[in-house]
Amino acid sequence: MSWGIPWPCVHEFLSIVTHPKIYDPPSNLDEATDQINAWLGSPVAVLLAETESHWDILSEQLSIGKIRGPMVHDARVAAICISHRVNEFWTADRDFSRFPDLPTRNPLLG
Numbered sequence: 001m002s003w004g005i006p007w008p009c010v011h012e013f014l015s016i017v018t019h020p021k022i023y024d025p026p027s028n029l030d031e032a033t034d035q036i037n038a039w040l041g042s043p044v045a046v047l048l049a050e051t052e053s054h055w056d057i058l059s060e061q062l063s064i065g066k067i068r069g070p071m072v073h074d075a076r077v078a079a080i081c082i083s084h085r086v087n088e089f090w091t092a093d094r095d096f097s098r099f100p101d102l103p104t105r106n107p108l109l110g
Contacts, residue, residue, distance in 0.1 A: 004048040006080040065098035
């Protein structure tokens with residue numbers, strides 16, 4: 001069994017944990033990249049990226065979720081997960097409920 005990490009999630013993690021308006025103090029880049037390297041050091045971790053079907057899946061998710069503006073980023077993550085047949089996406093972000101083709105679980109709720 002393996003678990004996938006969509007490339008956009010890696011970027012978003014770096015953006016959030018190093019952001020001084022979100023964390024006081026924020027993580028420095030070395031700490032943040034060390035964490036990502038630890039995740040990727042797992043023999044079951046796989047980085048997920050766009051596939052050939054990405055645009056077809058993304059455009060469908062944009063339509064289903066009535067997406068515009070900054071929410072396009074979430075639709076991109078959802079499309080990547082869907083194309084790789086991710087069966088459960090762990091997130092505390094309720095915005096992903098807009099994508100019924102991607103089952104989610106909030107890991108903070110147990």
